[in-house]
Amino acid sequence: AGITYDSTATTTITGLGHLEGETVAVFADGLVQDTKVVSSSQITIVSASTVQVGLPYTMKVRTMRLSVPTQNETLQTRIKRINSTVVRFIRSLLGSAGQEYGGTEYLQDLGATFSDEAQDTDANKRLTTGGFSEDAYTTIISADPVPFTPLSTIISFEVEERR
Structure with a gap:
């Protein structure tokens, strides 16, 4: 309202x-x-x-669980760690992105500046903290009363070796 x-x-x-x-x-x-x-x-x-x-509200987007098909299985059940995330956005201001582990959010400022051109440069690349997880979600948050339109996330991650 x-x-x-x-x-x-x-x-x-x-x-x-x-x-x-x-x-x-x-x-x-x-x-x-x-x-x-x-x-x-x-x-x-x-x-x-x-x-x-x-009324104030917090916009929160959580990506789907990382799943990359391999020859004999999917990575969905494997332990993964996200190393970096690039958030592509347009017509956006401010915002934060990162990972969520054990109910704690590890977020970094995106520093979005309003533009009609999609922004996904290395300046928007965020190295992330946190541990290993089967889920490996990326979370995008905007708690300010400003426009924020995420288009996509580009995620670099590693998979724990099977023992």
């Missing part, structure tokens, strides 16, 4: 009765502003002309 304002610069955003009493996230003129609490169907912000206001 949220609204978009796109007109002359203002410090007051109205029409938020449906969010009365709620804490909202604000993305204004390409910048994240502090959260606000809706009172009397409005909030006061730093002056801006293009504003998105809505």
